[in-house]
Amino acid sequence: MATLVIGDDHQVFADALGTVLGQQGFTVLDIELTLGGTIAAVAALRPDLCLIDRHFADGEGTRAVARLRTAGEATKVIVLTADQDPAGMVLAMAAGAVGYVHKTRGLAALVYAITRAYSGDIVVALPADPGPRSRRDTDAVRLASFLTTRERQCLALLAEGLGTAAMARRLNISATTVRTHVQAVLNKLGVHSRLEAASLAVRHALVEGVIVG
CATH class of the missing domain: 1.10.10.10 (Winged helix-like DNA-binding domain superfamily/Winged helix DNA-binding domain)
Structure with missing residues (x-):
């Protein structure tokens, strides 16, 4: 199964996610709460994938995708965010991310995205349809x-x-x-x-x- 580094500035969420993904069979190598710490962890540990939030106090996750890929060489990046702005997905994918998953899609969608990205696919899971069109x-x-x-x-x-x-x-x-x-x-x-x-x-x-x- 894939090895992971998680970067998210919400500690409770990040810790819970690390626990749940470990139970799903993934190996979580490290959990970081800052963008700089996430990049350093990827460079040191060279995980298969890095799950990164979009917004950190010390930077913008989508704008750091290229740096993460350089730091990890073969590391693939999935942006996991609660941001409703679809421009973030465009920025992330243009920078080389292999996945963009909205947090509201739940664990099953995230596990699917990690599995497919690890296999070489590109996966996007945006918020579910809110209802009738405006x-x-x-x-x-x-x-x-x-x-x-x-x-x-x-x-x-x-x-x-x-x-x-x-x-x-x-x-x-x-x-x-x-x-x-x-x-x-x-x-x-x-x-x-x-x-x-x-x-x-x-x-x-x-x-x-x-x-x-």
Whole structure:
């Protein structure tokens, strides 16, 4: 089973999580309450995976993903957070995280994410659907309905945090064609940046069920 380092500034939660994951068969090598301590632990212990919260008093977890991957070399990073901002998922995945799990999804979703990430997959578990769509949700879905199949695929890859070159490889098209599709996505959704488009897609579940590749 995978070896883990946990980084979370809420000690009660972190300790409880370490205990529960140990009972699930994972080996928890260390639990740290600061971002700096988490990075140091990853560098010293080289775990298979690091579970890290987004917000610490000494830094931003999603912005430290690259540092964690460098510190651990082969260590994979899963962001585990209670943050409702979908932009965090985009930032984390773009930086190289292999998972983004919302704390409200529960233990089963986290264990699944760890297991799949350890096997080489990328896993995202966002907050469960809160219920009926609001008018803003409906407007987003209406705008997304004007996207072509290829544009929807590009939007899905933006939501994964991929850049132009990576999108071109996944879709087997040129970088110029990717840029054209992405610009069309921005225009149709009425947003000004790739991050805004990705956040909109995640927030309103615009790319669920989209097949890429």
